[in-house]
Amino acid sequence: MIQIDEIQKRLLKEVADLHQVPEGAYNIRSNGKAIGRASTANIDIIPKENGSGIDIRIKPGTKNESVHIPVVMSQSGLKELVYNDFYIGEGADVVIVAGCGIDNCGPEDSEHDGIHRFYVGRGANVKYVEKHYGSGHGTGKRILNPGTEVYMEEDSSMEMEMVQIKGVDDTNRTTKAELANGARLVVRERLMTHGEQTAISTYLVDLNGDGSSADVVSRSVARDTSYQKFDAKLVGNAACSGHTECDSIIMDKGRILAVPGLEANSVDAALVHEAAIGKIAGDQIIKLMTLGLTEAEAEEQIINGFLK
Amino acid sequence: MLELQDIYFNVKADDAKKEIINGISLTIPDDKLVVITGPNGGGKSTLARLIAGIEKPTSGRIILHGEDITEMSITDRAKKGIGFAFQQPVKFKGIQVFDLIRLASGKRISVSEACTYLSAVGLCARDYINREVNGSLSGGELKRIEIATVLAKGSVLSVFDEPEAGIDLWSFQNLIEVFESMRKNIKGSSILIISHQERILNIADEIIVLKDGKLTAQGSKEEMMPQLTGTSSAVRECSMLSGAKEVR
Numbered sequence A: 001m002i003q004i005d006e007i008q009k010r011l012l013k014e015v016a017d018l019h020q021v022p023e024g025a026y027n028i029r030s031n032g033k034a035i036g037r038a039s040t041a042n043i044d045i046i047p048k049e050n051g052s053g054i055d056i057r058i059k060p061g062t063k064n065e066s067v068h069i070p071v072v073m074s075q076s077g078l079k080e081l082v083y084n085d086f087y088i089g090e091g092a093d094v095v096i097v098a099g100c101g102i103d104n105c106g107p108e109d110s111e112h113d114g115i116h117r118f119y120v121g122r123g124a125n126v127k128y129v130e131k132h133y134g135s136g137h138g139t140g141k142r143i144l145n146p147g148t149e150v151y152m153e154e155d156s157s158m159e160m161e162m163v164q165i166k167g168v169d170d171t172n173r174t175t176k177a178e179l180a181n182g183a184r185l186v187v188r189e190r191l192m193t194h195g196e197q198t199a200i201s202t203y204l205v206d207l208n209g210d211g212s213s214a215d216v217v218s219r220s221v222a223r224d225t226s227y228q229k230f231d232a233k234l235v236g237n238a239a240c241s242g243h244t245e246c247d248s249i250i251m252d253k254g255r256i257l258a259v260p261g262l263e264a265n266s267v268d269a270a271l272v273h274e275a276a277i278g279k280i281a282g283d284q285i286i287k288l289m290t291l292g293l294t295e296a297e298a299e300e301q302i303i304n305g306f307l308k
Numbered sequence B: 001m002l003e004l005q006d007i008y009f010n011v012k013a014d015d016a017k018k019e020i021i022n023g024i025s026l027t028i029p030d031d032k033l034v035v036i037t038g039p040n041g042g043g044k045s046t047l048a049r050l051i052a053g054i055e056k057p058t059s060g061r062i063i064l065h066g067e068d069i070t071e072m073s074i075t076d077r078a079k080k081g082i083g084f085a086f087q088q089p090v091k092f093k094g095i096q097v098f099d100l101i102r103l104a105s106g107k108r109i110s111v112s113e114a115c116t117y118l119s120a121v122g123l124c125a126r127d128y129i130n131r132e133v134n135g136s137l138s139g140g141e142l143k144r145i146e147i148a149t150v151l152a153k154g155s156v157l158s159v160f161d162e163p164e165a166g167i168d169l170w171s172f173q174n175l176i177e178v179f180e181s182m183r184k185n186i187k188g189s190s191i192l193i194i195s196h197q198e199r200i201l202n203i204a205d206e207i208i209v210l211k212d213g214k215l216t217a218q219g220s221k222e223e224m225m226p227q228l229t230g231t232s233s234a235v236r237e238c239s240m241l242s243g244a245k246e247v248r
């Protein structure tokens, strides 16, 4: 059936925990082309006519189904821009697993820019998981610029887990969300940068409906000379609650900029921002050293735990 | 056996030299449970930190089983068999109780093995094994987990810094039993407990009093208990229960 090489297999495992063809609906994109696709009775995956991406249509009331849409790139110098639009029907309850793995062993930059738009119907529940991963020893960069837009109807909820731990040189992530009455958005971002990597993550969440809520939490580690910017803005336009948090560990000569942004346009909006940046607490390292770990092993354990 | 030979420890505070440990020599023999007691600020925790290698003495030597470990790192001392339960347990983010016990044991262990250490310190293991070692745990819970890590590590010299602090009186008996059982299986190792608690002093083979960075008294439990009972160095639970202040 699907023919993929070892590198692509490894990438798929990293970004989507896939060892074989996934159950449920899926679309696997490899080096710029779809190499496998399946719809189900309730979930339709339809390529866009102009070839710029796919539409994923999930029928109202679909329960406990999943969609996998991993992207892998192993060809150096490939650049692509893909639009994936998700239409999630009323009352559906689904898991969407995206993710992108780039292996670049060549001299040219490889870049994947994925624009994901979610139209979340009334009362629907979505869990969205996205992993980014880069590998390969080429001098070409591995670049990922995900753009996410989330439009949430009344009483819908969306939980987004976004992870980028290794190997991506440049990321510029923008996430926009608009929430109607009673909608609930939860974002958990985990990020580690090393070498000379840069990662920028920008959020703009409009809480437009009464009873809507957003909780955006980023945990990150910046090592070596890498740079991160976390810019999260919540706008409260109704009786809503919002919380953003940036909790970061900085190591070596890493740099982190956290930009808090809260805008309340309603007297009933309750918005909170927290940000903490600092090096690994010395007493944590010492404690683990008294258990027999070396300083480097202790740091590794502390960071693993932090990003778990 | 651990020997401290003429240990001094000074820090610089406001350009002045502050002497925290002032010429301490002592021996913690094999197969013995030794308790150090003494007033707040006397230097007990500092001495424990010097033994664990967290601080380095200004002068003096530290000898473990005949080997000079004065310059040895924390890690190497831990590997040589020194275990240390902190007075103030450290909190983490994301590291779970199971992770900490596993790291302490230094090998792959099963959840049920890890649970035995938690049960030993009176925690219902199932409820805790997946908890994060963070501020959501109460002070007493953190303290017990701290003790469990030292049990899991298994050491030739286990140092406990005020293990009773934050542990409720109803669980105190359980804690005493932990130390009694360690005492029973002590062969070839030694235990050092820093404590103000009369009932912990009572299970000691030897008691040492540390005050202003100096040893002011030292002897067997039988010699020492009469002179300590009722002082601040040996608080009885009843005085704690009634909320009475320690007498200085």
Ligand SMILES: Nc1ncnc2c1ncn2[C@@H]1O[C@H](COP(=O)(O)OP(=O)(O)OP(=O)(O)O)[C@@H](O)[C@H]1O
Pocket (backbone or CB within 6 Å): B011, B013, B018, B020, B038, B039, B040, B041, B042, B043, B044, B045, B046, B047, B087
């Ligand atoms: N690094 C340091 N810098 C300055 N002062 C210090 C330092 N470390 C310890 N001290 C001081 O040394 C003294 C001894 O402290 P230590 O914590 O060893 O006392 P302790 O006997 O354990 O007291 P307690 O019973 O309250 O736990 C205290 O006065 C403390 O403030």
Ligand SMILES: [Mg+2]
Pocket (backbone or CB within 6 Å): B044, B045, B046, B087, B161
């Ligand atoms: Mg102390």
